[in-house]
Amino acid sequence: MRILLISDIHSNLSAFQAVLQDAEGKWDYVWCLGDLVGYGPNPNECVQLLRTLPHLSLAGNHDWASLGLLDISDFNADARYAVHWTANALSEESKKYLHQLPVTLVIDDVTLVHASPRDPVLEYILDSFIAALNFPHFDTSFCFVGHSHYPIIYQEIGEQDLPLQIKSPEGSEMTLNGQRLIINPGSVGQPRDGNPMAAYALLDTETKVYQARRVAYDIPAVQKQMIEANFPERLIKRLETGN
């Protein structure tokens, strides 16, 4: 099966639509790694659009926060604003959908979580040390994560060595074979790797070919909506810097 891998849409409908347009005809099923909402101006539209696609989705920390399922006292002020705004904007139907999302899924040789296998909603895998601590927490060869908004692959080398960090820039391909990997496709709606284009990936579960992809979208249009909804300036600005 050909999988469209997306994560961290964060209520950014323009970015989500651009990804679907760019990937058209190249996939059969969607794996969404959570954080459908939070930060952007179109939470309900993003939930609705995902639900029109053949898909599965995990729950992310912003999904939980928007439902009041997570203590957000350690979120920064901008993120807290986005949580309150989103909680207010979400329809009952969107809330019901987000509420039933699982935190971990295992499909054949793949584990899927939003954050990390040992802490599926909250932990950031930001370096090889944290990746090393997480390899023992899943039994499959591959684990797909989102959450850090940074497209990257960690490869397990051995119990004594730190995992290898493999950058996955736009267009790069890798055949997933014989190695244990933690793979992050990056963020659709709020990239943080210095590249403002929406990030996603394609995975063919038969040939095991994984391809990292980027696509431009209308950032000023999203920023205009955010200005009208009084979003904090930093959240508006970061869309164009990708940080």
Ligand code: ZN
């Ligand atoms: Zn996120």
